[in-house]
Amino acid sequence: MEEVVIIGSGPAGLTAAIxxxxxxxxxxxxxxxxxGGQAATTSEVENYPGFPDGIGGMELTQLMQQQAERFGTRVQMDEVVEANLRQHPFVIKTYGATYETKSLIIATGVSPRLLGVPGEDLFKGRGVSFCATCDGFFYKDKVVAVVGGGDAAVEEAIYLTRFASKVYVIHRRNRLRAQKVVQQRAFENDKIELVWDSVVAEVLGQQTVTGVRIKNVKNGEESTLAVDGMFTYVGTxxxxxxxxxxxxxxxxxYITTDHRMHTSVPGVFAAGDVQERALRQxxxxxxxGAIAAMEAEKFIAELEGQAYPDRQW
Ligand SMILES: Cc1cc2nc3c(=O)[nH]c(=O)nc-3n(C[C@H](O)[C@H](O)[C@H](O)COP(=O)(O)OP(=O)(O)OC[C@H]3O[C@@H](n4cnc5c(N)ncnc54)[C@H](O)[C@@H]3O)c2cc1C
Structure with a gap:
């Protein structure tokens, strides 16, 4: 019988584990x-306190994992395929095992939203990517398109200019949503060309991607951009x-929680992007993640009839 099972190895899950x-x-x-979650796919995290020069997303989550393991977390490389929350203890099934647990913390995050256009699925892994940090290197001196206008899209477009000779940023509106400081950097980068008011209608290619057909949402005109790869950041x-x-x-x-990360089932808590509405960072x-873990501890103590210490730090 587990005291607490945590699903997810991103910042929320790892912090809950610490x-x-x-x-x-x-x-x-x-x-x-x-x-390491989505955070590990992020080239550079500049806004997480404590790292004035920024830190690679992969490095940050590796440090979090080391810290969690130092305090006795058992990290299991597996995926949850079934969860029964209708009975207590809860039953969690993975590909390799079945666990019973007194409490559960769900930190499963989000996945990239797909464009849903022809060619996207066909060329996934052959020119269509959702991770500049993982795949950017393959586009040395090549031309790529980034789809989206938020922080993730613009930051990763800037990152891709380290490798690519040119980066088109295709955005359906006529202004970016990214933070101003990030926008400014993109505007000043010679390798970045903004393609405004446009959406991708089709990903074109043979063995790999050779271009994208784009459509101007204002006048309906279609055109083709010759690119070797497409990176999509259009939400989650x-x-x-x-x-x-x-x-x-x-x-x-998204999972509904109160401010203490309680879900609608007592003993089940959710943390991170999977329940966050205001700011997914x-x-x-x-x-x-920290709150969820402390609430799980409290839940277990109460379950076992122990008075939970009212901690003040
Ligand atoms: C390109 C990009 C750039 C970003 N840049 C920044 C930035 O500069 N600064 C910043 O603060 N934030 C940034 N973010 C956002 C940040 O990465 C997320 O807010 C953060 O990772 C959320 O952490 P999380 O733990 O909730 O989820 P995630 O990091 O997404 O982790 C989810 C975890 O759940 C696991 N999981 C999912 N389903 C299952 C299952 N069935 N069984 C077991 N495990 C499962 C996954 O394997 C993963 O480990 C960026 C995101 C992206 C995509």
Missing amino acids: YAGRSQLSPLLITGNAL VPNTRLFEGQLELDERG VATAVGS
């Missing part, structure tokens, strides 16, 4: 197939399919 570990709950953390969908019908979700599928993920 806190649960320090509370001597010996947490079991199931990583999923994205070790929450990884909550396992919990549908068992937990209260909002209209977009590393800083908010670690905050909610």
Whole structure:
């Protein structure tokens, strides 16, 4: 019987593990197939406090994992395929094992939203990518398109200019949503060309991507951009399919929590992007991960009839 199972190895899950570990709950953390989560795919994190010169996303999450393991977290490289939250203890099934647990912290994050256009699926991994840090290197002296206008799109476009000879940023509106400081950097970068008011209608190619057909949303005109790769950052969908019908979700599928990260099922907590509505960032993920772990500790103590210490630091 586990005290606490944590699903997800991004900043929220790893922080929950650090806190649960320090509370001597010996947490079991199931990583999923994205070790370190979305944060690990981020080229550079510049806005997480404590790193004045920025830090690579992969390095940051590796440090978090080391810290979690130092306090007794058991990291299991596996993926949860089924969760039964209708009974207590909860039952969590992975490809390799079945666990019973007194409490559960869900930190499964979000996945990139797809464009849903012809060619996107066909060329996934052959020119269509969602991770500049993972795949940017393959585009040395090549031309790429980045789709989107938010922080992730613009930051990764800037990162891609380290390798690519040219980076088109295709955005459906006539102004970016990214933070001003990031926008400014993009505007000053000679390798970046903004393609305004446009959407990708089709990904073109033979063995690999050779171009994208784009459509101007204002006048309906279509044209083709010759590119060797396309990186998409057009929003996200929450990884909550396992919990549908068992937990209260909002209209977009995110887990509903209160300010203490309690879900609609007592003993089940959610942290990070999978429940965050206001700001999906590393800083908010670690905050909610910490709260979720402390609430899980409290839940277990109350379950076992122990008075939970009212901690003041
Ligand atoms: C390109 C890009 C750039 C970004 N840049 C920044 C930045 O500069 N600064 C910043 O603060 N934030 C940035 N972010 C956002 C930041 O990465 C996220 O807010 C943060 O990673 C959220 O952490 P999380 O732990 O909630 O989720 P995630 O990091 O997404 O982790 C989710 C985890 O859940 C696991 N999982 C999912 N399903 C299952 C399952 N069935 N079984 C087991 N495990 C599962 C996954 O394997 C993964 O480990 C960026 C994001 C992107 C995509």
